[in-house]
Amino acid sequence: MECISVRKKGLFTTIQDEGRLAYAADGVSRSGVMDGFAARYANILVGNPQHAAVLEMTLVGTDVDILTKSAIAITGANLSPALNGQPMDLWKVYLVQAGDRVTFGRRITGARAYMAIDGGFDVPLVMGSASTFTRGAYGGFEGRTLEKGDVLCKKRNMHPLEKLKGRRLRPQEIPVYDANRPIRFIRGPHFDQFEQASLEEFLTKSYTITNDSDRMGYRLTGPSLQHRQGPDIISDYVACGTIQVPGSEQPIIHMADCGTSGGYTKIGVIITVDLSEVAQRIPGEQIRFDMIDVDEANRIYREQNQQMTKVALNNRMI
Structure with a gap:
């Protein structure tokens, strides 16, 4: 119709x-x-x-x-x-x-x-x-x-x-x-491959979304993330929300249209709940990161789904 x-x-x-x-x-x-x-x-x-x-x-x-x-x-x-x-x-x-x-x-x-x-x-x-x-x-x-x-x-x-x-x-x-709310992530498989000073800045400083951002990924600019032994890895799986750091030492957040594999270090992965928040940010706005553990990420995800299920049930058609 x-x-x-x-x-x-x-x-x-x-x-x-x-x-x-x-x-x-x-x-x-x-x-x-x-x-x-x-x-x-x-x-x-x-x-x-x-x-x-x-x-x-x-x-x-x-x-x-x-x-x-x-x-x-x-x-x-x-x-x-x-x-x-x-x-x-x-x-x-x-x-x-x-x-x-x-x-x-x-x-x-x-x-x-x-x-x-x-x-x-x-x-x-x-x-x-x-x-x-x-x-x-x-x-x-x-x-x-x-x-x-x-x-x-x-x-x-x-x-x-x-x-x-x-x-x-x-x-x-x-x-x-709220552009001021920190974006939560869990540590990635290559978190320890960055200099300690860079990790401290990543967790305390802000990054700005650049104009070169779209449904494939958000490119950020901010404090350099220096690798201990270089940015290259053997290509492996990339998920939506992956925070990848190539040789530019600037992070890239992979979004809905991202590829499925990549050959650069992954410092973290944004939790599913906060990916929606990232999707509502625009170029020029800033992102601050807050690291949580997997158990906490799963708890937050369950709570959101329970809330949505409750709303869906309250609005069900009989």
């Missing part, structure tokens, strides 16, 4: 879901949403499975015309969304009619906004996922960012739309994108 038509393209808007989780051994990037927290909540609000396909908009929103009665929710970054010219609240469900228009204005907070629609966006699956990987030109809508004139379809929704109207997250459940 056709649901929206792109009236004005954004800076970088794609269809994303959870990503391709089973193909790393074959060299296939995971892709998927950058901020899993915001995307999952958008789906919960409109009654979808948590990992249904959504629109991911970066810095500049994509204006769309509504083609059929639907329920939508916008979460994540505040890109000043409006429905027929009236400001919209984030983290809230709106019922829209054919002929309505959703537009976006200036960025207020965050970097990436997510739009979910009841039923989820319907595109052909590639390796089991609807996610767009633009570097490979596959997945999503024709393997590319959305352009003016594109028409998207949605899957059939099993829930009465009227029951979705007005659903929203409680204020205490809505994340605050």
Whole structure:
């Protein structure tokens, strides 16, 4: 069923879901949403499975015309969304009619906004996922960012739309994108291959996100991270959130579209919960790192998933 038509393209808007989780051994990037927290909540609000396909908009929103009665929710970054010219609240469900228009204005907070629609966006699956990987030109809508004139379809929704109207997250459940909050990580396999003075600076000083940052990785600039015996290693596995340090002695955070292996030292790995926070940072903002152990990282992850499960149950359709 056709649901929206792109009236004005954004800076970088794609269809994303959870990503391709089973193909790393074959060299296939995971892709998927950058901020899993915001995307999952958008789906919960409109009654979808948590990992249904959504629109991911970066810095500049994509204006769309509504083609059929639907329920939508916008979460994540505040890109000043409006429905027929009236400001919209984030983290809230709106019922829209054919002929309505959703537009976006200036960025207020965050970097990436997510739009979910009841039923989820319907595109052909590639390796089991609807996610767009633009570097490979596959997945999503024709393997590319959305352009003016594109028409998207949605899957059939099993829930009465009227029951979705007005659903929203409680204020205490809505994340605050705080550029001053430290980003937590666990130590990587090559943590001890850096000079002690560099490690101390890494844990106490700030790094700035450079303009050369995207869905593949965030390049940072700050205190040099000096290796004891050089940056090169035998190539091995790289996961989303890996903090790699090449010969430039400046860290790179691998994000959703990263490769699956690499040959530079890995000083740490950002915990899953905080990757969503990193995804909402923009070039020019700073990142401070806070090291925690694996047990603490697992506890934080469990707590977040328990909270999301509770919200999903409280918003289940009967």
